[in-house]
Amino acid sequence: MDIPVTLLAFSPAQTVKRTGAGGLLLVVAGMSFLGCTAVDRNGGNPPPANISQLSLNPTSVDFQFTPGGAAPAPLSIGLLGTAGDVSGLVIGTILYSPISSGWLAADFGTALDQTPNTIVLTPRPPADLTPGTYVASVPIGSTVTGVNTQYVIATLTVDSVAIIHASPAAVDITVQQGGANPAPQLVAIDNAGSGTLAGLAAGPISYDPSATGWLSVSLNQTTAPATLTVQATTGSLAAGTYVAQVPITSSQAGVAPDTITVTLGVNTIASPPVIALSPLVRTVSAVVGGANPPPQSIGVSNGGGGTLSGLSIGTTTYSAGASGWLTSMINQSTAPALVSVQASVGVLAQGSYTATVRVQSSQAGVAFKTFQVVLTITSAAVPPKVNLAPSNLTFNAQAGGASPTPIQVSVTNGGGGTLGGLALGAVSYGPGAAGWLSSGLSNTTAPATITATATLGALPAGTYTARQVVTSGAAGAVPDTMDVTFVVAPAQVPPTIGLSPTSVALTATAGGASPAARTVQVTNAGGQTLTGL
Numbered sequence: 001m002d003i004p005v006t007l008l009a010f011s012p013a014q015t016v017k018r019t020g021a022g023g024l025l026l027v028v029a030g031m032s033f034l035g036c037t038a039v040d041r042n043g044g045n046p047p048p049a050n051i052s053q054l055s056l057n058p059t060s061v062d063f064q065f066t067p068g069g070a071a072p073a074p075l076s077i078g079l080l081g082t083a084g085d086v087s088g089l090v091i092g093t094i095l096y097s098p099i100s101s102g103w104l105a106a107d108f109g110t111a112l113d114q115t116p117n118t119i120v121l122t123p124r125p126p127a128d129l130t131p132g133t134y135v136a137s138v139p140i141g142s143t144v145t146g147v148n149t150q151y152v153i154a155t156l157t158v159d160s161v162a163i164i165h166a167s168p169a170a171v172d173i174t175v176q177q178g179g180a181n182p183a184p185q186l187v188a189i190d191n192a193g194s195g196t197l198a199g200l201a202a203g204p205i206s207y208d209p210s211a212t213g214w215l216s217v218s219l220n221q222t223t224a225p226a227t228l229t230v231q232a233t234t235g236s237l238a239a240g241t242y243v244a245q246v247p248i249t250s251s252q253a254g255v256a257p258d259t260i261t262v263t264l265g266v267n268t269i270a271s272p273p274v275i276a277l278s279p280l281v282r283t284v285s286a287v288v289g290g291a292n293p294p295p296q297s298i299g300v301s302n303g304g305g306g307t308l309s310g311l312s313i314g315t316t317t318y319s320a321g322a323s324g325w326l327t328s329m330i331n332q333s334t335a336p337a338l339v340s341v342q343a344s345v346g347v348l349a350q351g352s353y354t355a356t357v358r359v360q361s362s363q364a365g366v367a368f369k370t371f372q373v374v375l376t377i378t379s380a381a382v383p384p385k386v387n388l389a390p391s392n393l394t395f396n397a398q399a400g401g402a403s404p405t406p407i408q409v410s411v412t413n414g415g416g417g418t419l420g421g422l423a424l425g426a427v428s429y430g431p432g433a434a435g436w437l438s439s440g441l442s443n444t445t446a447p448a449t450i451t452a453t454a455t456l457g458a459l460p461a462g463t464y465t466a467r468q469v470v471t472s473g474a475a476g477a478v479p480d481t482m483d484v485t486f487v488v489a490p491a492q493v494p495p496t497i498g499l500s501p502t503s504v505a506l507t508a509t510a511g512g513a514s515p516a517a518r519t520v521q522v523t524n525a526g527g528q529t530l531t532g533l
Contacts, residue, residue, distance in 0.1 A: 051146035052081035054115070060153040063123045066254050067131075067161045076109060077119040077152050079140065086147055087114040092139030103129065104136045104154055121154055127418050131160040131194050160195030164248050164258040166228070168278055168299030169389050169410035171336070173232050174265045176305055177239050183307070185336035187228040187260055188297055189219070189248060197224035199251030208243045208405050215244045215262055232264050239268040241396070243405050259449060261408035267305065275311075275335075275359055275369040276303030279389045283374045283414050283478075285382035286345045298339040298371050300330065300359060308335035314358030314368060322348055326355040326373055343375045352376050382416030383476030388450075393484045395454040399461045399491040409450040409482060411441075411470065419446035421473020430465035437466045437484055454486050461490040495530035498523040 056077055063072040079089070090113075091106050103125045109118030119140060134156040141149040167188045175182050191197035200222045205215055214237060220227045228248070242264040249257040277298055284293040302308035311333045316326060327342045339359060353375045360368040376382075388409055395404040413419035422444045427437050436459060442449040450470070464486040471479040499520055506515040524530035 050083065051144070052083040052086050053148055054086055054140060054142065054150045055080045055082050056119075056140065056150050056152060059151070060155070061121060063154065063156045064159065065123065065125045065129070065156060066159045067127065067129065069254060071125060072123045072156075074120050074122040077121065079115050079117040079119055081115045085115045086142050086144065088143030088147075089113045089115070089117060090141050090143060091119070092141060092149070095137045095139075097135045097137075098132075100129065100134055102126070103134060103156060104138070106138045106152075119152060121152070123154075123156060125156060125158065129158050131158045133157050159254075161193045162191050162195050162197035162224070162250065162252060162255050163193030164197065164200075164224075164250060164255060165190045165192035165412075166248055166258045166260050167297035167338070168260075169258070169412070170261045170263070170278060170408070171230055171299070172263045172265070172276060172278070172301050172303070173230075173336075174267060174271075174302060174304065175232070175234050177234075177237070177266050177268050179234060181234050182232050182302075183334065183336065185230045185301070186331075186338065187230060188338060189224055189226040189228055191224040192294070197250060197252070197255065198222060200224065200226055201249050201251070202228055202246055204247075206245045206247075210240060210405065211237060211242050214242060214264065215246075217246050228260070230260075230262055232262070234266065237264075237266050239266050241265050241405050243408065245408065256447070258447060259408075259410075261410070261449075263407070271305035273302050273306045273308035273335075273361070273363060273366050274304035275308065275361060275366060276301045277339075277359060277369050277371045279371070279387075279391055281372045281374065281391075282341065283376065283385060283387065284343050285376045285378065285385070285415050286343070287382065288345075288348070288350050288377055288379050290345060292345050293343055293375070295340050295342045296373070298341065298359075300335055300337040300339060302335040308361060308363070308366065309333060310362030310366075311335060311337055312360055312362070313339065314360045316358070317356045319354040321351060321353055325353060325375065326357070328357050330359070339371075341373050343373060345377065348375075348377050350377050350379050383478065384413050384417045384419040384446075384472055384474045385415030385478040386419065386422070386446075386470050386472055386480040387412045387414035388470060388480045388482055391480060391482055393452055393482065395484070395486045396489070397454070397456045397486070398489045399456075399459065401456065401491070403456040404454055406451050406453040409452060411446050411448040411450060413446045415478065417474065419472050419474055419477060420444060421477075422446065422448055423471050423473070424450070425469035425471060425479075427466050427468045432462055432464045433459055434466075436464065436486060437468070439468060439482075450482070452482070452484060454484070456488065459486075459488050461488050463487050495524050497530065497533075 061075045065072055094104055105122045105124055107120050109120050136154045138152040139149050171185050173182050200219055202217045202219050214233050216231045218229050244262045246260040247257050277300060282296045286293045311330055313328045313330050325344050329340050331338045355373045356370050358368050358370050393407050397404045422441055424439055424441060436455050439450055439452045466484045468482045469479050504518045508515040
C-alpha cells in the first residue's frame with residue numbers, strides 16, 4: 001500500500017504508523033510528528049510483496065553554518081531499490097522545524113526519475129538566520145503503487161557569532177601646544193552579536209603622515225565587555241591636527257575587526273573647556289511588546305581647552321506621546337566620559353518617540369549641550385538604518401597652506417537585519433565654492449568606514465559647507481547625512497625687518513675727532529613676531 005504523507009505539525013526515525021480513521025503518526029529519530037494524513041492507493045489491499053522499495057544511504061545528514069561565512073557544501077544521499085530499480089521518483093514538500101522555510105534545497109543527482117540515483121541536499125541559509133538548531137524532513141517517494149515514502153532528516157546548526165562594537169568609534173582630543181598631556185579617554189568594547197567575544201587585542205596603531213608615536217592604547221581585559229584606555233602624548237608636536245587608527249581584533253574565527261579613529265588637535269591659543277557630544281542623535285528601534293533595545297553610548301569630550309569637569313546629566317524632555325521611557329547615566333564627572341542611555345519599551349504603542357537629554361558642567365562659563373534619543377516602535381521587523389559617527393565634520397586650514405588631514409567616519413547599522421549595499425550620494429555644496437570635498441567607502445556592508453578629504457587648493461579665506469547622504473540598498477533601510485564644514489583662515493603675514501633710516505651719512509676731518517654716533521631703528525614691518533636679530 002503506497003502511503004503519501006502530508007505533515008501538518010512538526011516536532012524531530014523514520015516509521016509511519018496508522019492511528020485510525022486515516023490518521024498517521026510519523027516518528028523521526030525518536031520524535032513524533034502528529035497530524036499526518038494517508039491516502040490509500042491500493043483500494044484497501046496490502047502492497048504487492050514483489051514491489052521494490054526505496055533504500056536511502058545515509059538517512060540523515062548534518063550541516064554547520066557560521067553567519068557571515070560561506071554556505072555549507074552540498075551533501076548527496078544514495079538512492080537504490082531493495083529488489084530492483086524503482087521508477088517514478090519524486091521529491092515531496094520539505095518540512096521544517098522550527099518554522100524557518102527555505103534554507104534547504106533538494107534535487108535528483110541525474111535527470112532520470114528512477115534508481116539508482118542520488119538526492120543532492122544544498123543548504124541555503126539566509127544571512128539573518130539566528131543561532132540555533134534547525135531540522136528539515138525531505139520526503140522521497142514514487143508514483144508507482146506500493147512504493148513507500150522514505151524520509152531524509154537534515155540538521156543545520158547555526159553557530160553563535162560575536163561582533164566587536166566600540167563606543168565611541170571616534171575619539172576627539174584637544175590639547176595646548178607644549179602643555180600637559182590630556183587625560184586618558186575610555187572606549188567601551190562590547191559584543192554586539194551572540195555568544196562570547198574573547199581573544200581581544202588592540203593595535204597595531206596606524207598614523208597619518210604628519211606624526212607618529214603620539215598615541216598609546218591598552219585593554220583592561222581580553223574578553224568583552226572590556227574597556228580600552230586611549231592616551232595621547234603631546235610632547236613636541238606642532239600645532240595642527242593628527243589622526244590615528246586603532247584596530248580592535250579578536251583571535252576567534254569569524255570575528256571581524258572594528259576600528260577606532262583618534263583625532264588629536266594641538267592648539268596654539270588657550271581656549272575654555274567646551275562640552276562636545278558625539279553623536280548628537282542616537283536612533284534605536286524595537287517591536288511593540290518586545291524586548292528593550294540594547295543600551296547606547298554617547299561620548300563626552302572636551303572640545304575646548306583646559307580641563308572639563310563637574311559633568312552631570314541634567315533634565316530630560318520628551319516629545320508628545322509618552323515620557324519617562326529613557327534612563328541616562330554618566331560614568332564619570334570629568335571628560336572624557338561616556339553617557340549610557342537605555343530605552344524601555346514597556347507598553348508604548350507603535351510610533352516614534354524623542355527624548356532630549358542635557359549634559360551639563362558645574363564649571364563657570366561652560367554651556368550645556370544636548371543630544372537626542374529617537375525610539376521607533378514598530379509592529380514588524382525593524383529595517384536596517386545607516387548610523388554615522390561623527391555625522392558633523394569640521395576641517396580647518398590656512399589659505400595658501402596645506403590641505404587638512406582626512407577624517408574617518410564610522411558607518412554602523414542602527415536598525416535590524418543586515419545593512420548592505422552602502423553607497424555615497426552626490427555632494428551638495430553651500431555658497432562660496434564647490435568640488436573641495438571627496439569621500440570613499442571602505443566596503444559596502446556595515447560596519448564600514450568613510451574617509452572624507454577636504455582639498456584646500458586655491459580657496460580663499462572663508463567658511464564653506466557641504467552635505468552628503470549615505471544610503472543602503474537594503475529593503476526599507478533608513479539613510480543618514482554627513483554635514484561638512486571647511487574653515488579656511490587668512491594666510492599669516494611673515495615678519496619683515498624694517499630699518500629707519502635706510503641710509504646714514506657720517507662726516508669727519510682727517511686727524512680730528514670721530515663723528516657723532518647715529519641711530520638706526522629696527523622694527524617689524526610684517527606680521528607675527530620678529531626674533532633672532
